Amino acid sequence: MIRIFRHYIPKPLLFLGILEWLLLLAAIWAGMTIRFSQIGMQDVAFTDYIPEVSAFVITVYVVMLATGMYQLEACRDFRVSLLRLVVSMFIALLTISVILYLFPDIGLWRSVVLYALSFSGLGLMVVRFIFLHVVDLRQFKKNVLVLGAGERASRVRNSGSGQGSHVRFSGFFSMTDQERDVEGAVPYESVGSLKDFVEKNHIQEIVVAIQERRGMLPMDDLLDCRMNGCAVTDSTSFIEQQSGTVNLESVNPSWMIFSDGFGGAKSLDLLIKRLFDISASLLLLTLSLPVLIMTAILVKTTSHGPVFYRQERVGLGGKTFEVMKFRSMAVNAEADGVPQWAKKNDARVTTIGKIIRTTRIDEIPQIFNVLKGDMSFVGPRPERPFFVEKLGETIPYYHERHRVKPGITGWAQLNYPYGASEEDSRKKLEYDLYYIKNYSVFLDFLILIQTVRVVLWPDGVR
Template sequence: IHRGFTIVGCLALPDEISFVDQSQIISYDKQIIAIAEEYKVDEIVIARDDNRLGLPLDELLDCRMSGLTIMNIMGFYEREQGIISLENIYPSWLVYCSGFAQGDLRLLEKRFFDVFASLLLLNVAWPFMLLTALAILLENGFKGPILYRQLRVGEKNKNFELLKFRSMKVDAEKNGAQWAQKNDNRITLVGRFIRKSRIDELPQIFNVLRGDMSFVGPRPERPEFVQGFNERIPFYRERHRVKPGITGWAQLCYPYGADEYDTIQKLQYDLYYVKNYSLFLDFSIMLNTVEVILWGKGAR
């Protein structure tokens, strides 16, 4: 856990089936506030699917009024790990929780930020983009396209054409759509460098200026993958409530993913971003992305 918490123990309610190791369970033989005082507890986390049914609310209220912090497991994961835990989420929580606001003013300020950041980056990056285009042409004997155009799913499930510098062989997907793997032999020599340095993503500046993407947001996936994810992964479609981004919270917090398990893990970070969006969060993600680019973390 990120902030050095010490787990004092778990308090199982009467008749509750517990999957916690017995050595971690505290005997419920007195009032909760007395147990908290005995173990010098600072915070109580409610780890139940329903926060109302069967809970000793009067005892918890005594704890709350005495200065203890009371929070549910969703809020705990959100605060400490920067995720919305899919194991604990339920539809009513999405309806009643704070966040997920997408008002006109917020959309306007984000659009202004996107355009400003994109023009600033373009002004700095254009020499590298020009050299990259030349390197791709030279490596392939002036054959094949410089840019790779691929259909992706954007805001409100609308498809758009994403732009990237081509980093793979021309016939890389002759057998259909597939994720890039470690040491993928479809990637060219120039491609390995521009993927590691993230230069291959720079043409997406034009996607942002065109309004298809945002500078920061969930990474857009291909329609071939999204259709299956929507059917198999709960709440996956919620990540499309906002525009996809060149960089994002999931890209910073989770390594490159190449299977459905990784997609589920990254979705938890994407939902956190959608819920907690702010210009400050966007700016923080951009600054941390610079570190990722400099150290080449997560690229394939």
């Protein structure tokens, strides 16, 4: 796992991204070479076309990020990769066409773009096919040794044992007779020298997953291994790296205090975030005006009640505000006055409501909340005060999600289906805590880009 701007990225995906970036460069170079040779242009200095080459590569790459090409599920399934590749190339063609129209000074011929996209599509298809068959080779896996065989060790094993995992567990050492959650664990006393075991098995990381550390940690052995270059990680940090979550069953206040992160965003980051929110809000409201008008007409003419739905939500610092959305449910959805979770195939949702929920159009009016400053484009989803009070009593650290502004989209929304129960809220909080802990403008950018994937392939929409 490689960390970039405080966000963990699997090493195989980083290698794949670099390789495909180079492939896009080769594709645009080949497209320009062929087209220029067709019209008799020889000995062209490609350094004169840096803006054109950059525009092509960056546009195609961002589109690939947006369509989910770098999700692990897409990399593991060639059919999913192929489908998303076709969509990516089509969207890239439309996007580049718009860019060339808006910026005519960019001298990128449409014929060159067609050549380059054709080469890109073929090359990416070959790269993905090869990657699918080599991603699980030994050189892509990190050898991990786990100290512990109890509940924490079991959670460590589960976090790193999924399909496409980039770690390989070389052993689990039980520290006491009571640790029996991991089958096949070896008693630590029978190992002999931990340093020798680490060197013999080429261990790259030791994960400490002991329930009670007092008097149980082999400090001298761990220090010896650490000084010899082997990384030593606690179980909570390891799970965070593997899953993109802060595991509530493992976390404790001392870990949150001493771990990196949770320090709040820097003033410059907050300024950039706010400037982006304002400028993007104005731009999106302008571009989406026809959709807003059409949706308003459809909502008003197909069901009784107001066009917009206002609801009290909890925001930054626990302060409440009114979120605005297109009304997608009947006006008497909560006639008894008791807040309810949205359900799958909820009978309260109108016919038009189903469409605008699936396409996320009902969320567009929240841009006014972003413009006002109650929300941001990226952040935890704001929840109703009734549920906040209820969940805060049963879920540890739930109120920590109010350390940042709520958002229209977020890390939890990308990685977990719509929360419709207390257990769902607990799982989504683990993603929210990861976002709060590792916040950066870079992570916001990744979330915004990948939100396009959620729109194209909706999962968990209710």
